[in-house]
Amino acid sequence: MSTIPEQNPLLELSPQDLRAHAAAALTRARERSVALTDAVDDEDLVRQHSKLMSPLVWDLAHIGSQEELWLVRDVGGREPLRPDIDDLYDAFQHARADRPALPLLGPAEARAYVREVREKAFDVLETAPMEGRRLTESAFAFGMITQHEQQHDETMLATHQLRKGEPVLHAPEPPRAPARKLPAEVLVPGGRFTMGTTAEPWALDNERPAHEVDVPAFVLDTAPVTCGAYVEFLESGGYHDQRFWSEPGWAYRQEHDITAPRFWRREPDGWWRTRFGVRERVPENEPVVHVSYYEAEAYTRWAGKRLPTEAEWEKAARHDPESGRSRRFPWGDEEPTAEHANLGQRHLRAAEAGAYPAGASPLGVHQLIGDVWEWTSTGFHGYPGFAAFPYREYSEVFFGPEYKILRGGSFGTDAAAIRGTFRNWDYPIRRQIFSGFRCARDPRPGEAG
Structure with missing residues (x-):
C-alpha cells in the first residue's frame, strides 16, 4: 500500500485565500437556497408537501439558525440574534411531521433572519483565525456550515419533487453518453487500501480517520443500474416474487403496496414518471432513481448479484492500482467540474450511463460521483478511532444497523458536500x-487471477 499522503488544494491556501474560498462556497450555497425558495409563492413555502419533509420555510430558517449557532455565536463570540427560536429549529426536538404546527417564522421574517445572520457570519469570517482551534483550522466551521446548507438545499429539492402543480424549476439537459458502449463490469483486484481520511480539511467526523482495509477481489458494474434494466425486473414480476426480497423488505412492500419506483406509473403504452412536475416516459438509459434499499437489494438478487459493501464502493471510487494511493475522487484529487460529474442541481435529472467519461476511475468505473446516491449493504458505524466532532448529533447518535450507507452523491448534491470519503445514511x-x-458480485472461479 502506498505511503503517498493525501493531496488537497485547501491545505496550500493562505489564510486570506481560505477566507475567500469559504466566502465563495457560502455564497454559492445561499444563491441556491434563495432560488429554491423564491421559485414558489408564500403559500407553497409554508405548506407541508409530505409528512416525510419539512415545509420549505422551516428548512430556510433552520439553515440560518445553524449558521448563527456555529459561525456567529461560537466562532465569532457574538451576541445571539434570535435565541428565542433555537428550539423551534432544533431538528432533534421536533419530528418533520410536527413542524407545520410550530410557531415558525413566516417567509418574510425567515428571509430577513437568514440575511442578517449571513452579514454577521461574513463579518466573523474577515477576522476569524484559520488555525489554533480545530473548529477554525482551515476554515472548517465555514465548510461545515456550507455543507449543512447544501444538504438542506438537496432536501428542499426533494421537497420540490414531492410538491404538486406546474413545474417551477428549470435546468438544461445533461450531456448524452458517447456512442461507445461501456463494458458491463470490471474486476477490482483484492488487497489493502486506505479508507476514510485524516487530511481532508472539510471532511466530517464520520469520514475520519484514515485507516487500512483489506478488501477481497470483487466485480462491480461500470455504471449504476439504468431504468431500462430495472424495467426488465419489473416486467419479469420481480416485485411479486418473494424469493428476491428480504423479510423486512417484502413486508414493507406488501404493507405499502409498492409495485414500482416512486413517481413511476404503468400506462398502456409503457412506463411513465413525474419529475419536478413534468410527466415523461421513463428514460431507458438513465440510472434508476427513487428506489429504496429494499428495492435495490431485490433487484440485485434477481440479477444474480448483490449490493457492494461500503468498503468495496470506496475502493472502487478512490484506489489507484498503479500508485497504490487513495485519491480524493475517482478521477484524481482535483475538485469536480462539469466534465467530471453531474452535481449541484446543474441538471434536474441523472445523466445517461457513461455520460461523464472524464470522471471515470482508473479501472473504468463510471459515475461514482453524482447522478444518484448509491445504496451499499453496510450499516452506519464509526471507523476505528472515530471521535465525534463538533457534536454527537451529527453522526454518532445515528450509528446502528437500522440505517444503510449511501455513497457518491446525486445530481442534487453540490460539489462542496461530496467527495470520495463522504458518507450519507438513511432508513432502508x-x-x-x-x-x-x-x-456487485464475487468473482467466479479463476476470474480473479
Whole structure:
C-alpha cells in the first residue's frame, strides 16, 4: 500500500485565500437556497408537501439558525440574534411531521433572519483565525456550515419533487453518453487500501480517520443500474416474487403496496414518471432513481448479484492500482467540474450511463460521483478511532444497523458536500431521496487471477 499522503488544494491556501474560498462556497450555497425558495409563492413555502419533509420555510430558517449557532455565536463570540427560536429549529426536538404546527417564522421574517445572520457570519469570517482551534483550522466551521446548507438545499429539492402543480424549476439537459458502449463490469483486484481520511480539511467526523482495509477481489458494474434494466425486473414480476426480497423488505412492500419506483406509473403504452412536475416516459438509459434499499437489494438478487459493501464502493471510487494511493475522487484529487460529474442541481435529472467519461476511475468505473446516491449493504458505524466532532448529533447518535450507507452523491448534491470519503445514511425504506444503486458480485472461479 502506498505511503503517498493525501493531496488537497485547501491545505496550500493562505489564510486570506481560505477566507475567500469559504466566502465563495457560502455564497454559492445561499444563491441556491434563495432560488429554491423564491421559485414558489408564500403559500407553497409554508405548506407541508409530505409528512416525510419539512415545509420549505422551516428548512430556510433552520439553515440560518445553524449558521448563527456555529459561525456567529461560537466562532465569532457574538451576541445571539434570535435565541428565542433555537428550539423551534432544533431538528432533534421536533419530528418533520410536527413542524407545520410550530410557531415558525413566516417567509418574510425567515428571509430577513437568514440575511442578517449571513452579514454577521461574513463579518466573523474577515477576522476569524484559520488555525489554533480545530473548529477554525482551515476554515472548517465555514465548510461545515456550507455543507449543512447544501444538504438542506438537496432536501428542499426533494421537497420540490414531492410538491404538486406546474413545474417551477428549470435546468438544461445533461450531456448524452458517447456512442461507445461501456463494458458491463470490471474486476477490482483484492488487497489493502486506505479508507476514510485524516487530511481532508472539510471532511466530517464520520469520514475520519484514515485507516487500512483489506478488501477481497470483487466485480462491480461500470455504471449504476439504468431504468431500462430495472424495467426488465419489473416486467419479469420481480416485485411479486418473494424469493428476491428480504423479510423486512417484502413486508414493507406488501404493507405499502409498492409495485414500482416512486413517481413511476404503468400506462398502456409503457412506463411513465413525474419529475419536478413534468410527466415523461421513463428514460431507458438513465440510472434508476427513487428506489429504496429494499428495492435495490431485490433487484440485485434477481440479477444474480448483490449490493457492494461500503468498503468495496470506496475502493472502487478512490484506489489507484498503479500508485497504490487513495485519491480524493475517482478521477484524481482535483475538485469536480462539469466534465467530471453531474452535481449541484446543474441538471434536474441523472445523466445517461457513461455520460461523464472524464470522471471515470482508473479501472473504468463510471459515475461514482453524482447522478444518484448509491445504496451499499453496510450499516452506519464509526471507523476505528472515530471521535465525534463538533457534536454527537451529527453522526454518532445515528450509528446502528437500522440505517444503510449511501455513497457518491446525486445530481442534487453540490460539489462542496461530496467527495470520495463522504458518507450519507438513511432508513432502508426511503424513496423520496435521489437514490439508485449499482450491482456487485464475487468473482467466479479463476476470474480473479
